[in-house]
Amino acid sequence: MFNARDVGPADNDEQQLDRNFRQMEEHLAFMLECNENEDPTQATWDIEESEEDGASCSSNVLSEMQENFGRLRLCAITPPRLEFHGLACMQQLQKRSRQFGLGGAPAKKSRAGAAPAFVVVPGPKQEQLQKENVWNQSCQDGASAVQPLTMEKLRLIGLRGDCVEHNAVLRLMNLFRSLHDHLTADLGFSRQNSMPSDYLFDMPVKSLMPKSLNVRYQLQVLCTKVERFLVQQRRILETNRHFDFEKYDECDKLLKGSASYLHTFKQFLNIEMRHRNGNFVSSSVKFNAQRLESLLIGLREWLKAAHLSVHVFNWEMDLEHRYSAAMTESHKSLTERAILLAGAEQRAAKPRGISLEELFIAKRYNLDGAVCCALEQDEFLTALLASPETYFPPSVVAICGPHKFGAVNMQEQSESEEEIEEFEEAPSSPPRYIGRVPRFRS
Amino acid sequence: MNHIIQDKYIPQQLLYFIAGRRCCQQFPCTFRTSEHEAFANSARSLGLRSQVVHVNGNSCVKVYKQACRHYLEDPKTLVLSSGATLNMFTLLGRKSLMGKEDLELSADLVSHKPSASDLPSLHLPLPAIRPPCLRFWTEAQLKFLAAFPGHPLNEEIMQSLYANRVMVFNAVLSWDKSVFLPLIILDDCRNKKSNVKIICIERQAILATYNSQRMANFFGEQLGETVGIQLPYFSAVSSSTFIIFSTAQYFLRSLVNQHFRNISHLVVNDVHLHDPYTDILLSEIRMALNSHQNMRVVLLSQMEDPKKFIDFFGEGSQLNMITQPEVGPRVSYLNDLHSCIALAGIHKGPDIYKEVPEAFRSNNPRNEQMDKCLQAYGELGTDAALRPFLYAVNYDLAPVNYRHSQNGKTAVHFASELNKANHLRLLLFMGADPYIVDLYQQNAISLAAMNGNHECIDVLNSYSLHGYVVKSAKPDFMDYDLIIDIMYLLRTKPEYSPGNILIILPTYYHIVKLNYMILSHCLTGSLQECSIYLLYDNMRKEYVEALVNGRDDTVKVVLTTEIIESLCLKVPFKYQIDTACRVNNVYDTTSYSGEDRFEWVAKDSFLRRELILHPNKGDAQCFRLINKEAYEELGETSQPSLQTMQLDKVCLAIKLLSPNMIISEYLGLTISPPPLINVHHAVQFLKKIDVLDDAEDVTWLGCRLMDIPVNCQLGRMLIFGILLRCLDPILTIVSSLSTADPLGIPFTEDIDHLWDRFTIYIQNSIKKERAFLSDNQFSDHFIFVRLYKEWQNRMHNRTPPLYLKDEYDFMLNGLMEHLASIRSEIVSSLRAANLIHSRGKLSMNSLNQMSGNWHMVKAALTGGMYPNICAVDARKSALKSAFSGNIYMHPNTVLRDFLEPLNISAQNFRTPWIVCNKQKNHIVYATLVVPLAVALFSGHPRIRLSPICDSEMSLTDRNVNVFIDEWIWMVMSKATAEMMMRTRHYFFRMYHDLLKHCSELELWRRDSEPVSHYTLLTDTLSKIFESEDVFVGFSKPPPITFLPTPQLPSLYLLAVNAQFSWAREVEENMPPKPQHFNSHFIERQFFVLYAGGDCEEFHSKNTPAFLESVLAKFVRPIETPNRHIFVILYRKDPDVMLSISRAKTVNGVFVLKEYFRNNIPVFEILDACVSLNVKIPVFDGRLMSALIDKRVGNLIMDLFAFRHHWIHKR
């Protein structure tokens, strides 16, 4: 019942039947034939013996049957019928079927038909084949000998060998995507810092670019998004206006510059930008696309500059003006700790070499491998030796009686964790835009 | 502004990064080139490393801490072999191939996501519900109903059910709730003539099958009439069906299309166990109750307080039928057991192997190394000197009690001699035994005392007070020897009256192992005969049937897993041996992988197990292999598995159930919400392997993987196997990864008492066997394929033999039986998902065209295992991988040898890329793959070249940097990059087409355009990978032929146990002699017979009748109740004993029932005789037969039974 094979679709038996029929028929015919057409010596033996032997064999079977009859009975309430046809009977049947032209006949024909196929290929044809073979071989040798693929060859298969996108539409799409990425980029990464995550499990980045190949539509979406982005940046900027006008001015220019692109884009929303399968429909469209591309690249640079400047300006003002004394203090201690850690990091950059003692052990006892291995696990082994208690459950630790070495270590660890928690709530500037960016829908 | 950014902002950000927890960070693309330099400079000054990477066409800067393993010191080069280049060139040159421009390849720009309606609906809609028109209960049925313990409460139950939509019914297992409740509901509805359709949800398919079959028997019908069943590969339902059994997982699957339509009652069994899918089902039910006002829900549980379910639903009532039994069984804990056994004085027969000299250890490099480690420590005694030894124990599986070859000292000896109390303590924690004596008859204690090392004496004193057995205090240590001892206690001591024995073990692996041990003890006659039955989670129903239909007059020994807690058997048990341990697959967020963890079960589980014992008899007894103290500390209930498990499949299921809900939100509303971090990891992982897309919607891949009963990663591997048309080996690998590994290298703890001292030897032998099977292919996955193939060949296409060889052989057969059943289950699920067709390009045959081609299998592995890919960084001699933190190679993998550092192993590696499976931070199975495979198949299916490569480099530069994903970084020539990328597109277009269109059978049947191109593509890929393999320097793999239809024996264990079960003996010994309980009174006679060739030959040459006549010369009658006759076959040159069989008369016919078959050299027997002071027998080849001394006979029997494959293998 659980056997999966029970239900495999292979059981569309009715349809497979036909094939099976043929196969079985041929098989049986073949068997019968083999039986008859064995090499003469054996055949004569067969004929001589067949009468007796067949009978004796089947009587053998019969006696077995009778012997086991009682047991057979036991198995089923109404035992199925059983017929037995001995060898002799089969031979008779075979002959008869031959007369009727059933069974054996087709198989024989096919065998006869197959025979000429084995005749050697006629002379001239063979020569030609040989020539072809030689040529093929030389081709292959030659090809493998030619090492570098030339650019011309690559061109033949439609590649340029410069790893640059040549399709204008796709180039545009890549640009759009890149811009979306830039718009959603989060420059306040302190939150991420506190997470022990890995690349695999980074927080998902929301850069939902609409799924469409329509350039005008993409552009429209982008414009709206950029507009909104700039408004947001503007708001941040304005809250810092009174702190430092010079910097404000610089940022202001950048924002205005970015915004100016939006006006240029308006014209693209009304002109033809159609393409078919990635090929723009006319040369004017192609030209427009080129223009759009350079504009988008320009916009990207402006946006980068504006975003970064506004953010850093805000960040600096946060630090200088908005932080309370406690916040500044915690920030300072954090920085100090980071500098300490950086020291450790720098030390780690120089790999721990093999110590003299280890070298001695390796040489003296011929333990290079083991010492090297131990070095690979240096950190763990050091920690294990220093405070074994932390690595075993309390029930195991208890077996050696009271002892307190590891306690100090643990305290230290918990302390450092606390600090990280603190850090997680690093002060953030008041006007930070916290609400969700509404998902764009068409 | 700019200088503030560069001088102030950037350094400050880096400081934040340093203070944070991450190992590396990618900064947003907003930074410009000039700032990248600033990043690089200040990173360098802080000791960080930095790199500019290309992601989505944006260049970003990334900084790494020193410990981060994502940083490849330098890019791995990809150079194609000339053969591969040529083939790829020819492939790409084909004009007809994928003729259309590549715009459509950028499928991510066009929406094409599948919806629920694209999913195959597995269920037919249920017919409309109707009132039942049943006959009235017959007398027998009424009697059957009345036999339920809950029968008198019928009224109360029904009332409660009418009063509330949700009812929690709480009663012990023996109430048989999931059969009883549907029946009374049906009965009630018949009386009231109300509409009824009851769905019964069981936890496991086998439970659904078993219970539905019992209920069908109650009606005297076939399944599919009144009682139906719906399971993945078996369903029988008709319009007259009123009760349908199913499993939670499968029922949830049907909800996608059916939404609780046409259901009147839903009975969910075993809710207290918190099966993950049951928990999700509860959430679904809670939602459905809003729209289906009249649906009644009955939750069946066996727990102390089911209130939390009522709270969860916010409505409903509970009926609690659990009362404390007046007389509980006697319970003994580990503490008492040891003394109890010691007192009982168990006679287990001569332990011939106990005194076998450790002659194996000499010329073995690993022993030499270990000796030197000890020697170094003994002479220096410093921390540094202990390190190599600690490494060997912690990372190299060396036993902590390793004894020096010359002086027999262990590390503990040295520590106490040198007065290193902290070392001593550490070693004791690690399980070292201070009572071992060395060659001079000193143990650690006496050594410490001799040298006056007081600190050590203190430690050892407290050890002797508390720590008698540290080993058995761990849940992951399975004390088989103790279980055997208890078996002896129960079966040979008169104070324990005979009764059925239930042994609860954590996994199938343990069951098989214990099965052999018990069997071998029974067959040698030291343990009384009994019938052994097995129950485990995904067993076939024959196993339960065998137990249920087993004869009552035998003692049944049932080896079972946790499933016994939900399987209502009508078999009374008197004794229970509970290992108190279960295995739990726990997702570990620090190593990003699931890990099988052994843990103690919770207290409530003990209680449920206790109640399985026959309740009426007072003398039932429980043996719990856990310390009393440890038991006291256990929690009341165990953690719901949803909270610990790997969530990939669950997330997928949820996404299909409610596509518009965020997965974490949904899971947060379940009854046992998992930790957010687990959900987050699972979702991100699924996105990584393209099961979910960026917006968390299910992709086509997700749709197809839904019904495949393996986790998503392995499912994806199967898809790659199909795409590259090497399904068979991939199937073997996938199913091997889902079962226990017969060739895993054992810990000391895994090796039983008898062979404890041979740990190193056994480990070495297995390692050697692995190396042999891997045949220099640098692949552990290849071992799976070879092992499976070899095992199949050994079967010679016959059913497996029913005699025993040795434990390993038995285990292998048992595990392979399991593997084969998983395999066939996967195949039928692939068929059901339309990924395998019966004809055409997706037929089994065509999917196996490349199966003999190991290059292709490796390629498929690479694609399927992504992102589990590591790179060797030779310069730093470290492994780099997506999973940061330290990753090491476990000694299990063939990529490294024992005590071999990575830089040595890496010298042999042909490529830096390793595809791997890991447990925690250890790579357990690994395969080296060519760089091209990584470049072609890893990363997101839809990446394009231009966004990932560093194209801004000067145009004249021939090479280009390619970032396949966040850390895989390669450098290759531009031409190669373009060709590789184009090939990649073609491949992934095939991938999408397959996943999207695989259910259109017609498409794959004809030799249509795209389909024939795919054939061409895979053919070319196989050539490409072959030449790449040669180019890189892999040796030619041995042929791995694939058998078109592997017909594997199923039910091997069932057959073996039936063959040797006592029930059969009784049956055969007509007339049945009532109970001769103590088999020690049985006289045994042993004959040796000379066999010219091997056993096969002997048995084919000599008829039983002839043998009977030979034996009859010595004894007559041959069979008497208290005389057993054994026949030992032997041969000359070399002198070996071949087999031992019992002569029996079955139904008046003489037969030889073969017990064991193996090759035992005669000299071993002679040695054993000498060591046991038995008269040495003479085996003379000229004699056809001879009667031998009984003691020698028993000894030979023991030699057969307790032979160890790895020790005695020549």
Place this chain on the structure above:
Amino acid sequence: MDFESKYCISHLNGTISITTRKVLDENQKSLLEDGEGELFLTCLTKDQRCSPERLLELASELGDVYLLRYKIDFSGKSRGYAYLQYINAPLKEAALEYLPMRFRKLHLPIKVHASMNNRELVLSGVESSLRPWQVYQEMLEIHPFSNLRVYEYQLDTFLYIFGYRNSDTAASAHKRVRNAIRKFGTHASIAWLSQEHILSRVQGSSCFHQELSQNLTQRGCFKF
């Protein structure tokens, strides 16, 4: 049509069966179960136009249907063919005329044939150590059959032909035997027996029987 009261639908693995609820007399029932008057419908489409209910509705225009066996795949879609039997078996002839016409009118591509009702399986290549009576017994354990014919086509080598009640049982037997084929040795195989085959019961039975009875004793043939 009151479907529910007249017919009972059931679903067992890959088959949806719609059976009449009428109580038939034993004789007739047994004849029908043997596959009398069975029709084979093929070229069914996968959509709702050829749903089993719809087919039944159309078919019952001619008379009461005894059984419709509709084959489906794992996803519940038609596998393209079905079997149909009327309670009144002779209706088969009329149905062969009427149904195609009806289907054509509805633009359904369904074709109607008389079912071959193939119910014989051939087991060959059995290991020589297995004697016929053992095979008989083993096969009984796997799936009960109604008769067995053993042919000795070479000395001590036998060909087994198993007859089953109807093609449905034969099909399920085929599946089961295929799974257990290893019991009969390495080269054993099970296959359907074609109706055109010389050993087929349907065709050559009459003359063959004659011969059999003649040969019964002299040629070593016998019957139980």
